[in-house]
Amino acid sequence: MKLKQGLGAAALLAAAWAASTVLSAQATIKVGVLHSLSGTMAISETTLKDTVLMLIEEQNKKGGLLGKKLEAVVVDPASDWPLFAEKARGLLEKDKVAVTFGCWTSVSRKSVLPVFEKDNGLLFYPVQYEGEESSKNVIYTGAAPNQQAIPAVDYLMKEVAVKRWVLEGTDYVYPRTTNKILEAYLKSKGVADADISINYTPFGHSDWQTRVAAIKRFGAAGKKTAVVSTINGDANVPFYKELGNQKVSAEDIPVVAFSVGEEELSGVDTKPLVGHLAAWNYFMSDKAPVNKTFIDKWHAYIKNPKRTTNDPMEAHYIGFNLWVKAVEKAGTTDVDKVLAAIVGLEVPNLTGGMAKMLPNHHITKPVFIGEVRADGQFNTVWKTAALVPGDAWSDFLPGSKDIDANWVTLKCGNYNTKTKTCSGQNYK
């Protein structure tokens, strides 16, 4: 008797458990978060993981999406590029996520690209990058070179009257491609070879004495000189410290950086940096009301009123809202239908404008130039008059001038307009 009762209770429990798992399986949409939580990139990427989690929580408070709750699947690729691909495969094949937000650095994106294309996944990439890519399965919410590097150079050329250029970068794919584009752009504007100096240093370079002395010498030729810096992460602090020590002030030789944001400055003694420039599509100091709301929400979520917000966070904010809107429009999370629905959609960005999804899987962005303030924030000194549409293939590189990307009319991310052929990155 007792045994029977026990069995019955067990069966009941098992049934209830089975029902609940089935129910919850039906009632959630899985969202993959592929950001490093350990290793060298953890500094930047942990913040983005928290941003996505906050956005998911907020969406769930509004009642979820298509009547289902969103469920985050967080994995840690540990700043290890091959591991990014492995974890991406896990997300797509085992967890069957509807969408993934993740990656930082082009190496990690290139590593997961074949996985997303093979399994027809959907990745939102939130960081500025060198362009020269447009995949069916990736939405690029960070800036392409024409949304960051080119406007920054324009600002220096027109507003600061810079005549001599030092392109200083870390030795890897993003700085090399960006500098190639910038060099071609500067030459097209009539800058002589002798007035451009390009240099690369290894990752984590910490002894900048020789380079800063060389920049000083290069800048002493009697023409206004500026440094365009694509120096990556950790190498920046010793670079700016050395500039400060050798008394190279922003008033003499301004440095415009593409990867120094609020988050990076929060770990730095900012005194020697004051006046140096950064080009981004978002600054935390922006006065738009929507930005204030976002910052307040972020501080409440992270329970620390001192935390900063930054450009890639805004990119995730835009990307997440675009995806939500596209899913609502398509009525499903099926990748092909979402991709068909997403092009042309508009969602607000955090600086008071709208971000529009373009057929080349990039978005429109405003470009801001800011000067570093003593408190580690930026003082916007210039912005583009209109929104700049992201250009996947640069018009200033000989090979990529003729390439076009359009996932609506051409169904191709790498279409040669001269030979009329589509190559690569095309899984029909």
Next chain:
Amino acid sequence: MTPVRLLDRPRPDGRALGRGAGTTAGGRGGRWQLVLLLFAALLPARPGLAQSPDQQFLAALGELREASFPDKAAIVDRLSRDNHPSVRPVLTAFLEDRLYTRLSDQKIFLAKSGDDTLTSLELIDPVTLQDAGAGAPNDLTKISTNNGLRRVLRTAIARFALSSPDSSVRLDAVKEMMRAIDEPSLALLRERIGVETDPAVKAEIETGLALAALDGGDPQSRLEAIAALAHRRRAEVRNRLAVLFEPSPDGSFAESDPAVRSAAAAAVRTIDQARAFYSGVETLFFGLSLGSVLVLVAIGLAITFGVMGVINMAHGELMMLGAYTTYVVQLAMPKHIEASILVAIPAAFLVAGVAGVILERTIIRFLYGRPLETLLATFGVSLMLQQLVRSVFSANNRSVETPAWMSGTLQVNEVLSITFNRLYIVVFTVMVFVILQLVLKRTRLGLDIRAVSQNRAMARAMGIRSEWVDAMTFGLGSGIAGVAGVALSQLTNVGPNLGQAYIIDSFMVVVFGGVGNLWGTLIGGMSMGVVNKLLEPYAGAVLAKILVLVALILFIQRRPRGLFPQTGRAAESAS
């Protein structure tokens, strides 16, 4: 570097509005004319002629509220010509980001502090310079500046500083004025040189006047100016002289007199020679300073690896602990940043030393004689220590402030300047080296360490507690690593990855210098630094590093025991 402007250039019309048109070097003429026209149109419309000086001053200030950056520069220029007594404090406040608009009544105020995080700002009236009560930060908007505007402000304020009793302030003022020399500042300089007593300031003014004289009409006076400038070494002077004899693209010369041209060419040659010499000296110093960083990070390892033979992969993390100790010390004494580094040195030695002793007692002592296992175990420890600081301090880098006495440069002459922080690190490395040598050669502990490392069995037979000596030796090496961390906190990021960046370098130095020899570490590290820096200008930073590494491998092939191999019985028993 703004070029020194030619004086005979025709001035834009609307001269009363002044110099602003020229200060943001060239290229935007059209826009400027528009601004000038705008002012010209506005001037008669305003009842300005009947205003008192105070009202005029306030009206000019008020325009700052809505102005764009170039407009602000023009307003500053106009203000700087005003004889109102408040001009200097107002412009100084503007430069220091302390100029605010009060939103409630649109009045302009100076604040005593530009710190927006304060709950209330103490305001000063711009005209009377009396206290004007306090204001809430959200009722005040800062009138912002940018690089170009700050330059204009600095030049404007420099004119006031010319009569400062402090000669260094006067020197800075003259240098600032020379960036953009024009007729009013020249007049001021001419006036000043008659009463100036300080030789450095006087020489600086003479340079400025000579540069201006190059534009004079008389070839003889131009020749005299060149003669006066020939012994100056500064880049501005060189560039200005080079303009005289370098042909422009159409083949014409800026200087018409061939005698003046050849004098200028000769002067430039002398200047170039001197500059090349000092740039060589500078490279040598860079090499020594890189070398001293290498020695500093390697010298602790020279003890643990060199003397004890322990491959300690956690050596870098012990340096990291030292760097974080500096950060914590600065947190503990925020009011005494200047002294914090001096407190941090012993603190870091203790923290890293104790960590080293714990590491030796709990792990390494069980693994003596098994180098592979020691390597793996200490590598594990290094990962644990990294994760520990990630958990305690978060993965973000921490900001360690540089005390004022460590920043800036020592100006040896016009060309050569040496940065203080590098100079201190060279001195510091030498001090650490000397102290370590004294400890090893002159103390009881040093005697024990040497005895145990040379012949453990014999030392034990003589009554030395070899286990205790092992722990102390490891603690000493680790403590030195912590001290190196304090120095690194002034040069690079203080973050969980600090140690990894230096561990390879430190092993390289020890192996190159010869295992077990402190002198080898010193000479090995210094020579690697100097070779690296000599190669860098030609080969680039990436290739220079590779070349040094390849050279090191070849060297080790020929001399496997490094520069200064250990000799005698100890070496034989070790191998």
